[in-house]
Amino acid sequence: MPTLPSLRASGGDGADPGRDEVASLTFESVTKRFDDVVAVDALDLEIHDGEFMVLLGPSGCGKTTALRMIAGLEEITEGRLYIGDRVVNDVDPARRDVSMVFQSYALYPHMTxxxxxxxxxxxxxxxxxGDGAPPRKLTKAERAARVDEAARVLGLTELLDRKPAALSGGQRQRVALARAFVGRPQAYLMDEPLSNLDAKLRAATRLELVDLHRRVQTTVVYVTHDQVEAMTMADRIAIMSAGRLQQVGTPQEVYDRPANLFVAQFIGTPPMNTLTGTVTTDGGTGPAVDVGHGRVPLPPGLTTRLEEGRPVVVGVRPEHLALSDEGPLEQKVRAVEWLGHECLVFGAIGDSPLVVRQTGLARLEPGGTARLVVDPAHVHVFDPETTERLP
Amino acid sequence: MTAEAVTSPAADRSPEVPRSRRRWLRRYSPREVLLALALLAPSIAVFVVFFYRPFLNLLNWGRFESRRNGAYFEDVGLAQYREALGSDDFREGLWHSVQFVLYTVPAGLVLGVLLAVAAHRRLRGIKVFQAIFSSTLASSTAVTSVIFFYLFNPVVGLIEANWLNDPDMAMVAVSISSIWQNMGLSFVIVLAGLQAVPDEVMEAALLDGYGAVRRLVRITLPLISPVLLFLLVVLVIFGLQAFAQIDIITKGGPVSATETLVFKINRLNRPDNIGIGAVYSIGLFLVTLVVTALQFAILERRVHYAR
Known part of the structure; x- marks a missing residue:
């Protein structure tokens, strides 16, 4: 297999293989208002140099606005945005040394x-x-060399003389990526770049993007509403809702220790089950939460002192519930979906819907009941008022 | 292995779908032909009554030369065509028409584009300006012409020089009124074209460092080129057919300085000259046809039709 040259910008060609430019991106209580609507509300976020950061959230959560502020396509209402050490609030988009892949690819249709x-x-x-010399425009030969290299890396060499209309969706997407990579910027901004591809191509492109990032080692800020993309590609995920940052962390952190109920229910398919109940110490093996139709044990690591009778919300992911005849929870079964390698048992405890994920086939009839056990280590406790996780 | 995945475009090897064979090559059943004719009948009827038949009449009248001031006509065949199309009067009319087109079309196009680009942005109250800029489209040629007639009046108007009595400036004066009127049309059509250009493409150009002029020339104009070609063709035809503004503002004068072909055709529209008028009309038709065909032939290859 041929070794591909690094796409990273460095001083002289090959002279300095190491990282020579700090390209962290920092939001310092950045707010964006459109008239009366607050799109991004006092965002504090540091994106590290070379990191693959995914901004994740439902539509209208402010993630795209945040990305567009980095690009300079939206003005910042309040706060400061840094690229490296430089405040870029008033810097022209073309002088920020970032490139963007748009959702629609935004290729120039009249150009090859x-x-x-x-x-x-x-x-x-x-x-x-090199470092001392002022920046300059590239010569024709330099441009041609860079275009050829980007085209080669992205498998577009054969297509260089075509126009976008003659390309498939996947090929257009590659052109958009090549256009972003050819300038070797300090950061790549990607706005749902996979959303126009079919499922198969999307899965393949995810892997390629991760691989491309590994080789260029340049900061990527990637906006998506698709948690699968976020979980599979991100170094860290920033989850946003209603203009506010909910949690930042590695995919495992946000999955294992969601900071609040929003994150708990946004990450994971099917989402985490949540049950409201009150803390009890009566008759059981230890402190638990009485959810009306059974008891959910409290996690062993819980440091918050919960007094008797305190209302809480407990969260348990579908895979941390198991069918067991002696289980302390009783679920009314509504439907069973068999997916081949696993099955999902849909039902309810009281009025709260509940899903159980089970490997293999569960022999349950809709309308019947099932008893469940809970793995205490994977119980999450949230405050019903603030919706925050109780540590 | 992973690098392989990046370089191989195997993942999206979607086959190029061949364009379907042209449909009209296949045979139609008599029923289908009848149905097609029935559906086309209304428009065919309109074209026959108002276009094809009058056109044939014109061709026919062109053969007849008037005798004794239109008392009777003599069939002279193509002789009258040769004579009339070769006359100084026809050439003068043609030149004035070309002048009028050259004065009005480029200015109308450029102003329309500039105004549309200026008004194509999200600003509070921009709709007011859009309405103002497009309003000239809604004003009738007669009203516009009367307004400009008075604007060019050396006593009550804006300009003290008497352009309407100056053979060198009369055409300019008439053209200005037409430019003003065409501006609204250009503005509306170019603005519609601009609104079809995706925002993201313009933002990509912004990130690529394109300045305002470069964005306009390299991105905007090519993307709205179909609209510009349409406007060019329409404005040229309007220019070749202009009549009312000339009739109202200068009546073809001073002397014959603003007598365009259409104006001369109107002047010849009397029984004793109907044959020559018919020949002039055919001449104007041919000029329009050739100019329009040339525009398409030369420019359409450069037009980018988005797909």
Whole structure:
């Protein structure tokens, strides 16, 4: 297998293989208002150099606005945005040294693939002569070399003379990526770049993007509403809702220790089950939560002192419930979905819907009942008022 | 292994679908032909009555030369065509028409594009300006012409020089009124074209460092080129057919400085000259046809039709 050259920008060609530019991105209580609507509300977020950061949330949560503020396509109402050490609030988009892959790809339909990829190199100035030298425009030969390299890496060499209309969706997406990569910017901004691809191609492209990121080692900020993309690609995920940052963490952190009920129910398919109840110490093996139709044990690591009778919300993921004849919870079974490798048992405890995930086939009839056991180590406790996780 | 995955485009090897064979090559059943004719009948009827038949009449009248001031006509065949189309009067009319087109079309196009680009943004109250800019489209040529007639009046108007009596400036004056009127049309059509350009494409250009002029020339204009071609063709035809503004503002004068072909055709529209008028009309038709065909032939290859 041929070794591919690094796409990273560095001083002289190959002279300095290490990271020479700090390209962290920092939001310092950044707010964006459109008239009366607060799209992003006092966002504090640090995206580390070289990190693959996914901004995740439902539509209208402010994730795209946050991305567009990094690009300079939206003005910042309040707060400060840093790229590296530089405040870029008032810096022209073309001078921020970032590139963007748009949801619609935003290719220039009247230009060939070659011209599309070359476009960012035509006007912008680049630091190509080492650290001391001022940035300059690239020569024609330099542009051609970069376009050819980007096209080769993304498998577009054969298509350079075509126009976007003659390309498939996946090929257009590659052109958009090549156009983003050709300028070797400090950060790549991606706005739902996979949403126009079919499921199979999306899965393949996810892997390629991760691989591409591994090789270029450049900061990526990736906006999506698809938690699968977030979980599979991100170094860290920033989950947003209603303009506010809910939690930042690695995929495992946000899955294992969701900071609040929103994150708990947004991450995971099917989402985490939540049951309201009160803390009790009566007759059982230890402190538990009485959810009306049974008891859910409290997790062993819980440091918050919960007094008797305190209302709480307990969360348990479907895979942390198991069918067992002696289980302390009773579920009314509404439907069983068999997916081949596993099955999902849909039902309810009292009025609260509840899903159980079980490997193999559960022999249950809709309308009957099932008894469940809970793995105490995977019980999450939330405050019903603040919806925050109780540590 | 992973690098392989990146370089191989195997994942999206979607086959190129061949364009379907042209349908009209297949045979139609008599029933289908009848149905097609029935559906086309109304428009065919309108074209026959108002276009094809009058056109044939014109061709026919062109053969007849008037004798004794239209007392009777003599069939002279193509002789009258040769004579009339070769006359200085026809050439003068043609030149004035070309002048009028050259004065009005480029200015109308450029102003329309500039106004539309200026008004194509999300600003509070921009609709008011859009309404104002497009209002000239809604004003009738007669009203516009009367307004400009008075604007060009050296006593009560804006300009003290007497352009309407100056053979060199009369055409400019008439053109200005037409430019003003065409501006609304250009504005509306270009604005509609601009609104069809995706925002993300313009944002990509912004990130690529394109300045305002470069964005306009390299991105916006190519993307709205079908609209511009349409406007060009329509404005040229309007220019070649302009009559009311000339009739109202200058009546073809001073002397014959603003007599365009259409104006001359109207002047010849009397029984004793109907044959020559018919020949002029055919001449104007041919000029329009050739100019329009040339525009398509030369420019359509450069037009980008988005798919």
């Amino acid at each position: 693939v070659r011209r599309n990829i070359e476009s960012p190199l035509l006007v912008r100035k680049y630091r190509v002569d």
